[in-house]
Amino acid sequence: MSVAVPFLLLLLAAMFASYHRMRLAYWAAMTASLLVVAWLLGANGVATIVAALIVAAIAIPLLVPQFRKPRITTPLLKFYTRLLPPLSDTERTALEAGTVGFEGELFSGKPDWDKLLSLPKPELTAEEQAFLDGPCEQLCRMTNDWDITHVRADLPPELWEFVKEHKFFGLNIPKEYGGLGFSALMNHKVIQKLASISTVVSSTVGVPNSLGPAELLMHYGTDEQKSEYLPRLADGREVPCFALTGPFAGSDATSIPDYGIVCMGDWNGANVLGFRLTLNKRYITLAPVATLIGVAFRMYDPDGLLGDKKDIGISLALVPRDTPGLDIGRRHFPLNSPFQNGPIHGKDIFVPLSQLIGGEDYAGKGWQMLMECLSIGRSITLPSTASGGAKLAAVVTGAYARIRKQFGLSVGRFEGVEEALARIAGKAYAISALSQATAAAVARGENPAVPSTIAKYHCTQMGREVVIDAMDVHGGKGIILGPRNYLGRAWQATPISITVEGANIMTRSLMIFGQGAILCHPWVMKEMKSAQLEDPVARIDQFDDALFGHIGFAFSNAVRSLWFGLTSARIGKAPGDDYTRRFYRKLDRYSAALALMADTSMLLLGGKLKFKESLSGRLGDVLSQLYICSSMLKRYEDEGRPAGDRPLLAWAFHDAINKIETALSGALRNFPIRPIGYVLWMLIFPWGRRAQAPSDQLGHRAASLLMTPCDARQRMGDGVFLAPTANNPAGRIDSYLPKVILAEPVERKFLKALKNSDIEALEFDAQLDEGVREGWITADERKQLEELRAMTLDAITVDDFEAWELRAASFDRLAGVGDSRAAA
Incomplete structure (x- = not known):
């Protein structure tokens, strides 16, 4: 041999x-x-x-441990300690905040799909469904978005009263404190539905149920604080806001300059221990109408009234609106989406220590409290808003594209429009699955720090792309604002979601991979914690276990990446049905590639990696798309593997895989150490890149679903407000689709006969009269064509106004010309 x-x-x-x-x-x-x-x-x-x-x-x-630990592990521990990047307390808190769910499996290089598929199907209780079908539906029917955004720049009084009376501000507050005690999944469903009719209404309801006084009180409040404030927040007697960002502290919330100096002062007639608060906040949602303001500030104790520590740290407090010295400023005007938003100012405002959230025990723990609660709010409000808008845009744009005709053909039949419809369909499917997955994680009791950033970034990003395509398909219908326009305000509002709760650029380039690489990695956090142990024996033992587990993990991912690359992930055990099994294999491949890239980057770049934002962003894209694909596959399984959804699932999946390979390719081609990049390329792409964008044929199938009544289209529209009411032009257009399709054969027959005739009638009604007399159509078919014309006209008609209707009400007062409406 x-x-x-x-x-x-x-x-x-x-x-x-x-x-x-x-x-x-x-x-x-x-x-x-x-x-x-x-x-x-x-x-x-x-x-x-x-x-x-x-x-x-x-x-x-x-x-042999007696040989390995002193001669191999100990020198490597010393080297690792030098390599380990220094972490500030705030960075450490952010990295350790939250729990790890299935995203940890995606970072493992060998996901255990049984863990994903065994998660309970997200379902509402009977009580929650009744609320969604009752008060939530009624609120949607009461909502006139044009009146809110253009006429009032606010909710009308009856809507404010309705949301308070039906405890929309207390969706998550436990029943024992007067709230509804609903789940995070229900919170998602409510925001999704409200966002489909008005983003102003959805944000007004969403903010009190995400990051704010109620959420913080439920987690950290003293019994006295909970008993005093939660019932009042639940029934709307108190309207909350939370003041975090300011002119010099936006995304970098740890640098807030707002401060409180511990001192004695008067409060309700008594001399008590508290702090003098000076703050300058802006972009605070609900601030103009809030009665209870949550404030983040840095607390100092120069006189040692609380102890020896002078800089106590970031703390959180509740400040009533009527506190002397507190100034609620004028309103901001966020891109014609006039939800209540504005600045808050104050200088030397005395607040007692009893107003610290959690009491004195939580002084200086504000950053930890925010990190533990931010991910919960980020998991629900913005992703759910994007889901509501995207799902509505998908079904209504599909209906509009079928109804609207040019050159005698539905515009949705043109391949250029079909491409846009396919993108809308696939991305709406992905957004819906992703937003539900993160809400379901919160409902299970998780604190999904990494998935929340993935959901916030990608739902809002894809939501913006959906509304861009929807606007293009609608053309003039989309750009003329008025009561008939259901897209214009969404177009204007998308940058708001992109910006808030951490700007998307920062979220992608710093947070997703930055947190994920440490929090989700099976060994890195264990190595970091073991290296910081005081006990030398425990330090060596635990570091030894983590280090050699990590080494084996790295070798495994290199081999798995090469094998999957050589076989194009066509071989191996995988769950799913005959249609989706190949999808799971592909995710196995890219999970191994991500783990390999992450380990190599952290080993060779060390602390410099957090400054390589392009590399971090690309690896974050890989993790994100893996999580999105997992969410879509879980949704597909939960819904009973519906064959009708396969074009949507396949389009979104292939789009995600193409993005994964694009991100990996960009990371490898630009890897800071070029020879290592070449070696990694051979391991991950031994035959070169193979993933492609979704095909035109697949796009045709996905687009057709939006233009045809079917179960898949109905599932796409589930959970959004589609009632064909006077205040909901989108719902009316959606309701027309079945009748339009039934009338299409009659319309084709009539137009063909008309074209081949010598009839001189120019008016539509006269042409119909001739058609009945000539026998081209029956009297019933004539009624059908008249109804078709009326539905088409309602679908394509845009608004027009008198000049005075478009002027701000303050214009006439400032100009001193009196009531121009009366003069007109």
Whole structure:
């Protein structure tokens, strides 16, 4: 036998053991057995002995703890400690905040899909469904978005009263405190539905139920604070806001300059211990109407009234609106989406320590409190808003594209429009699945720090792309504002969602991978924590376990990446049905590639990695798309694997995989250490890139679903407000679709006969009269065509106004010309 055989067996055994993540002892025993068999079958003796010595040289030192720990682990621990980037307390708090769910599996390189598929299907209780079908539906029917956004720049009084009376501000507040006690999933469903009729209404309801006084009180408030404030927040007697950002502290909330100096002062006639608060906040949603303001500030104790620590740190307090010195400023005007938003100012406002959220025990713990609650709010409000808008845009744009005709053909039949419809359909499907997945995680009791950033970034980003395509399909219908326009305000509002709760640029380039690489990685956090232990024995023992687990993990992902690349992920065990099994295999491949890239980047770049934002952003894109695909597959399974949804799932999946390969390719081509980039490319893309954008044929199938009544289209519209009411032109257009389709054969028959006739009538009604007389159509078909014309006209008509109707009401007062409406 050839001299190469023992070394080939050694290599194959190593790859097999790495792929399956076998323990080192098992690899050594397996390799030794193979070498013995090879020797007995006539393999070259010298080669066999050399191969055996290589196995012994690796296995013996690593399998003997008394040798490994002092001679290998201890020097590596010293090197690791020097390599470990310094972390500030705020960075450490942010990294350790939250829990790890299935996203940890995606970072493992070998996802356990049973964990995903065994998660309970997200479902509402009967009480929650009744609220969604009752008060929430009624609120949508009461909402006139044009009146809110153009006429009043606010909700009308009856809407304010309705949301308070029906406890929309207390969706999550427990029943024992007068709230509704609904789940996070229900919160998602309510915001999604309200966003489909008015983003002003959805944000007004969403903010009190996400990051704000109620959420913070439920987690950290004292019993007295909960009993005093939660019932009043639940029934709307108190309207909350939370003041975090300011002119010099936007996304970098840890640098807030607002401060409170601990001192004695008067409060309700008594001299008590508190702090003098000076603040300058802006962009605070609900501030203009808020009665209870949550404030983040840095607390100082120069006189040592609380102890020896002078800089206590970021703290959170509740400040009633009527507190002397507090100034609620004038309103901001966010892009013609006039939800209540404005600045808050104050200087030397005295607030007692009893107003600290959680009391004195939580002084200085505000950043930790925010990090633990921010991800909950970020998981629901903005993703749900994007989901409501995208789902509505999908079904209504599909109906409009079928109804609207140019050159005698529905515009949705033109391939250019079809491409836009396919993008709308696929992205709306992805947004819906992603937003529901993060809400469901919160409902299960998780605190999904990494998924929340993924959902916030990608739902709002894809939501913007959906409304861009929807506007293009609608053309003039989309750009003329008025009561009939259901897209214009969404177009104007999308940058707001992109900007708030952490600007999207920062979220992508810093947060997704920055948090995920440490929080979700199976070994990195363990290594970091073990390296900081005080006990030297425990430090070495725990670091030893984590380090060699990490080394085996890295080898495994290198082998798995190469194998999946060579086989194009066509071989291997995977869950799912015959249609989706290939999808799971692809995700296995890119999970291994992500883990390999992450380990290599962290090892070679160390602390410099957090400054390589382009690399971090691209690796964050890979993690994000893996999570989005997982969410879509979970939705597909939960809904019973509906065959009708397959074009939507496939389009969104192939789009995501193409984005994964684009991100990996960009990261590898621009890897800071170029030779390492070339080696990684050969491991991940041994045959080059293979993923492609969704095909035109698949796009045609996805677009057709939006223009045809079917179960898949109905599921797309589930959870949004589509009632064909006077205040909902989008719902009316959607309701026309079945009748329009039934009338299409009659319309084609009539137009063909008209074209081949010598009738001179120019008016539509006269042409119909001639058609009945000539026998082209029956009297009933004439009524059908008249109804078709009326529905088409309602769908395509845009608004027009008198000049005075478009002027701000203050214009006439400032100009001193009196009531121009009366003059008109």
